[in-house]
Amino acid sequence: MAPLYALGCEGSANKLGIGVISHDPETNKTKILSNIRHTFVSPPGTGFLPKDTAAHHRAHFVSVAREALRAAKLSSPKDLSCICYTRGPGMGAPSRASPSRRAPCHIEMGRVITGADNPVVLYVSGGNTQVIAYAEQRYRIFGETLDIAVGNCIDRFARTLAIPNDPFPGYNVEQLAKKAFFKADGTTKREPILLDLPYAVKGMDCSFSGILGAADLLAAQMRKQDAILAGGGETVFAMLVEITERAMAHVGSKQVLVVGGVGCNERLQEMMGLMARDRGGSVYATDERFCIDNGIMIGLAGLLAWETGFRTPFEDSTCTQRFRTDEVHIKWRTD
Amino acid sequence: MATPEPAAAIQPPPPTDPEFPLPPILQHPSAVGLAELITQGAEGRLYRTSWLTPTRLCALKHRPSKPYRHPTLDARLTRHRILSEARILQKCRREGVAVPALYGIDESQGVLSMEWVPGRPVRVEVNEFLRRRAEKYPHSDGGRGKEEVTRDEEGAAPLLGLMRRVGEAVGKLHKAGIVHGDLTTSNMMVRPWEKDKGPVNGHQADEEDYSLEGEIVIIDFGLASQGSADEDRAVDLYVLERAFGSTHPRAEALFTVVLEAYKDTFKAAPVVLKKLEDVRMRGRKRSMLG
Numbered sequence: 011m012a013p014l015y016a017l018g019c020e021g022s023a024n025k026l027g028i029g030v031i032s033h034d035p036e037t038n039k040t041k042i043l044s045n046i047r048h049t050f051v052s053p054p055g056t057g058f059l060p061k062d063t064a065a066h067h068r069a070h071f072v073s074v075a076r077e078a079l080r081a082a083k084l085s086s087p088k089d090l091s092c093i094c095y096t097r098g099p100g101m102g103a104p105s106r107a108s109p110s111r112r113a114p115c116h117i118e119m120g121r122v123i124t125g126a127d128n129p130v131v132l133y134v135s136g137g138n139t140q141v142i143a144y145a146e147q148r149y150r151i152f153g154e155t156l157d158i159a160v161g162n163c164i165d166r167f168a169r170t171l172a173i174p175n176d177p178f179p180g181y182n183v184e185q186l187a188k189k190a191f192f193k194a195d196g197t198t199k200r201e202p203i204l205l206d207l208p209y210a211v212k213g214m215d216c217s218f219s220g221i222l223g224a225a226d227l228l229a230a231q232m233r234k235q236d237a238i239l240a241g242g243g244e245t246v247f248a249m250l251v252e253i254t255e256r257a258m259a260h261v262g263s264k265q266v267l268v269v270g271g272v273g274c275n276e277r278l279q280e281m282m283g284l285m286a287r288d289r290g291g292s293v294y295a296t297d298e299r300f301c302i303d304n305g306i307m308i309g310l311a312g313l314l315a316w317e318t319g320f321r322t323p324f325e326d327s328t329c330t331q332r333f334r335t336d337e338v339h340i341k342w343r344t345d
Numbered sequence: 346m347a348t349p350e351p352a353a354a355i356q357p358p359p360p361t362d363p364e365f366p367l368p369p370i371l372q373h374p375s376a377v378g379l380a381e382l383i384t385q386g387a388e389g390r391l392y393r394t395s396w397l398t399p400t401r402l403c404a405l406k407h408r409p410s411k412p413y414r415h416p417t418l419d420a421r422l423t424r425h426r427i428l429s430e431a432r433i434l435q436k437c438r439r440e441g442v443a444v445p446a447l448y449g450i451d452e453s454q455g456v457l458s459m460e461w462v463p464g465r466p467v468r469v470e471v472n473e474f475l476r477r478r479a480e481k482y483p484h485s486d487g488g489r490g491k492e493e494v495t496r497d498e499e500g501a502a503p504l505l506g507l508m509r510r511v512g513e514a515v516g517k518l519h520k521a522g523i524v525h526g527d528l529t530t531s532n533m534m535v536r537p538w539e540k541d542k543g544p545v546n547g548h549q550a551d552e553e554d555y556s557l558e559g560e561i562v563i564i565d566f567g568l569a570s571q572g573s574a575d576e577d578r579a580v581d582l583y584v585l586e587r588a589f590g591s592t593h594p595r596a597e598a599l600f601t602v603v604l605e606a607y608k609d610t611f612k613a614a615p616v617v618l619k620k621l622e623d624v625r626m627r628g629r630k631r632s633m634l635g
Contacts (some may be wrong), residue, residue: 202415204415209418212526213568244414245415245418250413251413252387252411252416256387258387259385259386259387260387280413281414282410285411285413288412
């Protein structure tokens, strides 16, 4: 049997990502042929609104799709077995301009890229904060945020400080925060100053809105942006690592996979690595190309579902803003 | 941008030796060889030691420092959690809830030592009961041993008694204003009755069902909090119900006995049980989107 090709389209937030991926069902080999992304960047201090984002996605969809097909060097679009899109969750208006579910897509992508086998997954992005583990054909949520997502917390705080949105706020926040880990000479390492922020962990759940409120108050008093970002990061990431560790102890897993936009943060990856090391395990993380919403992850999960017989006629393709990770039946895993 | 690159972006660090050092107090020359690691949770490790006096066993809970955390944050959290657990144990003791007695704490080193509770966890005892029952009614007997235990089944009385005592213990705990946070059958011990303090109803435990006889002692208050929110109490019951369902499916139908005993012990129970229905409908988490 020849390898199958899929075109994956993701556009449920401010990134329009299209990619072509191939998967050989016999050898279980996955190959990424192209991965194109175009991001809608809103001015500093503002977020992306559904209306403007939808206009952006509509305007760029055709050119991005053509580029993805060209980069994949497919002879004709007819070689594609299926076209996969994000059914949810996310903003309604932009989604329609491009059926998969984002979290399992991120996870499947992470498993392919890093080769992690059956890890506890920390999915941290602008819309999600979940600790997930696989059991009986579903990704089960062990812990999650009780209010806003961690990425949302970071993005909103970046807006308070008017940090630019290009390429994305989390990246700029990370670069700024890095300065606080060094003394004035720029080379000697030091611990950043810890800020007095609430540490809101409850069992395997956590909460971020209190931190956002407290950080906004501190921002009004403190002048050094790097110190406040680094100090905040220490608290927020410690919370994430703690809930992940609890889930690992619960299911007896030694692997962690970090996915989602916030997963690009190197400090988070470092802390996670220290925790995993103490448990005799290891952490798997990817970088910005695969962590952030992209087309190929949608293509991969869609293709895996397609191989198990999942089909959606064009007229039935809809999208939803509400879709939970544990609602998706993971038919392609048999362990 | 379009370069296909399936290699791992970041190489995972090699796994290291998962052996852990003992807490400082057990590294003291006088304590050498006296500690045995019992379990390792996410947060802490539990040792059984006799470091206090040779005849007195004690449970030593150690919360080691976490290298990934900022040192200030780490010290603050360890201190806060040890103190909170100690306060909760003391409060339970004062209110007459059966918990291990607190012997001492060293919050700067993250160590809490308490009474060693003899006996086995409820989980083990219930499974042992179900195993014996399955042996008593072999497959030839209509496969009765594999079916669910019913209330008026012959020989089910000791199990019912145990479930009742579990319900009473949880009722007392909630009455004292404590929410456990991780109520499972592994976090409850069956402490055999002391010799002269037999069961009040005069029922003499025979060899066969001895294991189910004993006082329920709730342990591990690592996730506990002080509070009287009906929501939290209902989640406690729900977690226990799920733990019963998943670890002892054949005894699941008897969970109502636990709830009845809970209701008889705790005056505010009806509100909590009403809330429990909501929690059952939506799961442990508040319904959340995204």
